[in-house]
Amino acid sequence: AQSVAQPEDQVNVAEGNPLTVKCTYSVSGNPYLFWYVQYPNRGLQFLLKYITGDNLVKGSYGFEAEFNKSQTSFHLKKPSALVSDSALYFCAVRDRDNYGQNFVFGPGTRLSVLP
C-alpha cells in the first residue's frame, strides 16, 4: 500500500526567507510524486511533479522539489517566500508500477508567510 507523510501541520516563515515543506512517502514500486497547493475556497492547483529523470524538479511560482530515493522524500522548496505563498500544501504519490489510478495524498501542511 502507498502512503504519504507530511510531518509538519504548520510551517511559518518570514517573507524573503527560504521555505521547505517536507514530504516522505512509501510505495511498493517506483513513485510518481506531486505537489499541489490549495487556497481557501479553491480547488487544488498542481505545482510540480516527479516522474523520472532529474531529481530536482522545478514547478510553478518559483517552487522546486528534490526527489531523494534513499530517504524516500520529496521536499518542496522555494528560495524566497512571498506572503501570497500562504496556503495549504499537499504532497501526493502514485505507485508507477501499480496500474491502478489511486493517488494518495498527505494530510497537508499549512504554510504561513509572515510579512
Added chain:
Amino acid sequence: GAGVSQSPRYKVAKRGQDVALRCDPISGHVSLFWYQQALGQGPEFLTYFQNEAQLDKSGLPSDRFFAERPEGSVSTLKIQRTQQEDSAVYLCASSLTGGVLSYEQYFGPGTRLTVT
C-alpha cells in the same frame, strides 16, 4: 480555457436525504476522479473513470455511494440516505490521458456537503 467545474458548490441535506453532485471535467480529458476531503485532511480517493468505464471504485466508503459517467464526459456522484459522517468536501479532478500516463490531475473547486 475552462477548468473543471462542480455543482452545486454548497449543499445542505437532512440526514436520510439523497444527494447528487455533478462534475464537468475539462473537455477532452479521458480520466475523471472523485475524492472526499474531510475538514483538515488531505483528499481521499473514491473512484476513477477512464472515459465511461469505472475502472476503480475501491475508495467508495459504502454501497450508499454511487458514481457514473455515462457518456464519458460529465460525471455524477450520488449519495443515498446521507449520514452525518458524509459531511465533507467532494472534489472532482480530470486528467488528459488514461492509464499509466495520467500524470497531473486538474481539480474542480469542490462541493461542500453538510448533512444535518
